[in-house]
Amino acid sequence: MAEADITVVGLGITGVGQVTLEADRAIRRAREVLVLDAGLATHTFLAARCPRVTSLVDGTYQPGHLRLHAYHHMAARVIEAALDRAPVVMAVHGDPLVFCYPPFLVRDLARLLGLTVVVLPGVSALDALCADLWVDPGLRGVQMYEATDMLLRRRPLDPTVPAVLWQVGNVETRLHAERPSRPERFTRLVDHLLQTYPPSHEVVVYYGAPHPLVGPTADRVRLQDLATRADLLHRGVTVYVPEVGQRPIVDVDLLTRIDDPSHLAAITHDPR
Numbered sequence: 001m002a003e004a005d006i007t008v009v010g011l012g013i014t015g016v017g018q019v020t021l022e023a024d025r026a027i028r029r030a031r032e033v034l035v036l037d038a039g040l041a042t043h044t045f046l047a048a049r050c051p052r053v054t055s056l057v058d059g060t061y062q063p064g065h066l067r068l069h070a071y072h073h074m075a076a077r078v079i080e081a082a083l084d085r086a087p088v089v090m091a092v093h094g095d096p097l098v099f100c101y102p103p104f105l106v107r108d109l110a111r112l113l114g115l116t117v118v119v120l121p122g123v124s125a126l127d128a129l130c131a132d133l134w135v136d137p138g139l140r141g142v143q144m145y146e147a148t149d150m151l152l153r154r155r156p157l158d159p160t161v162p163a164v165l166w167q168v169g170n171v172e173t174r175l176h177a178e179r180p181s182r183p184e185r186f187t188r189l190v191d192h193l194l195q196t197y198p199p200s201h202e203v204v205v206y207y208g209a210p211h212p213l214v215g216p217t218a219d220r221v222r223l224q225d226l227a228t229r230a231d232l233l234h235r236g237v238t239v240y241v242p243e244v245g246q247r248p249i250v251d252v253d254l255l256t257r258i259d260d261p262s263h264l265a266a267i268t269h270d271p272r
Contacts, residue, residue, distance in 0.1 A: 003029070005086035005115040006078060008103045010095040010122015011037050013208040016045040018123040023091075024049070026120060030089040032081050036074060036102065037093040039210065046091065054081070056090075056102075067176050068101075075105035082115050095124035099146070099166055125238055126164065128208035132216045133240060135162065140243055147171040147239075151188055157196040160247040162240065165189075168205075169235040180234075186227040197244055199224035204240040205232045 007026040012018025016039070019027075027033055032052040035042060046053045056074045081088045090096070096103050096119055103119065110117045126144075130137060144164040145155050148171050157163055169181065171189055193203075201223045209216040219232050223241075226233075233239075249255055257263040 003087050004118040005082045006088055006090060006106060006110060006117045007120060008090045008092065008096045008106065008117065009120045010124070011035075011039075011042065011091055011093055012123040013094050013125060013128045013210070014123075015039055015041055015211045017212050019045075020120065020122065023120050023122065027089050027091065030087050031085045033089045033091050034074075034078050034081060035091040036100070037091065039093070041211075042091075050089070066174055068174065070176065071102045071105060074102040075109055078102075078106050079109045079113065079115070082110070083113065086115070092122070095122045095127075096120075098124040098126065125166075125208050128216065129164065129206050129238055129240060132208070133204060133206065133218060135240070137162075140246075147189060148173075151192055154192070157193070157241075158247075159196050159244040162243050165239040165241065167235075168239045169233050169237055181230045183227045183230045186230060186233060190223065190227045193223055193226075193241070197223055197241065201244060202242070204242075205229070205237050206240055207234075207237045210236075 007030070009023035009026055010020075011023070012020075027046060027049045030050050032054060033046050033050045034054045034056050035046060036056040038057050043053055043055070054077070056077060078088065078090045090103060090106060092100050092103065094100070107117050109115075126137075129135065135142075141161045142164060143158060143161050144166065146166045147168045149155070150165070151171070168186075168189065172185060199222065202220050203223055203226060205217075205219045205221060205226075207217045219229070221229050221232070226239075
């Protein structure tokens with residue numbers, strides 16, 4: 001299989017300790033790594049493996065400007081590098097396709113220019129959340145929404161299924177800002193959640209460990225108090241909303257069959 005012009009890799013959540021072996025191999029083969037990660041040790045790690053490392057963060061985000069403008073600028077820089085000196089790597093914090101739009105722009109531009117792109121997965125914030133909070137998404141299922149999109153579209157919530165709310169710290173704007181939030185920023189979000197969950201329901205404001213020496217944070221807050229804890233709701237947090245109760249079983253006939261060997265025999269082929 002021919003080597004791709006652009007390989008998009010995830011660097012994981014906790015520094016560079018979660019970089020996969022396949023991502024490491026791609027980084028070592030690259031002629032340039034363009035990195036979307038502001039971790040302190042990230043540049044040193046990459047520079048030891050590739051002679052040319054370029055930050056996609058420095059000078060890209062402008063306060064009060066649309067984040068989308070920054071994303072287009074990042075994608076253009078990756079494409080320019082690939083046209084000049086492929087193979088290159090775009091290295092992204094976490095998993096490269098989980099709440100990260102620039103790789104999709106890179107893909108679309110690459111198709112127009114005849115460049116090849118592959119993606120290598122990384123450890124995402126969801127993976128870290130499940131591990132740190134002991135959440136099994138297969139047990140009750142899981143519903144996930146980006147916070148602003150949930151409000152814009154009045155996304156329905158099922159109280160019997162755990163919910164993961166992304167980018168709560170960026171809620172209600174597409175403009176880049178580094179200023180701390182006021183409690184009023186989260187009033188609309190809390191009001192929407194209160195339509196489904198009781199005021200005393202405890203949610204978890206989660207932030208994955210950014211470095212091996214710094215542990216994750218998981219602050220438990222009553223839903224009715226969430227807006228008042230604006231100090232916790234910075235741009236990196238994810239809010240986990242546990243389920244309230246359990247949906248009752250409706251298909252009683254299936255319930256009688258799921259542990260029945262004769263039913264298994266009826267829905268599978270005879271090995272003979």
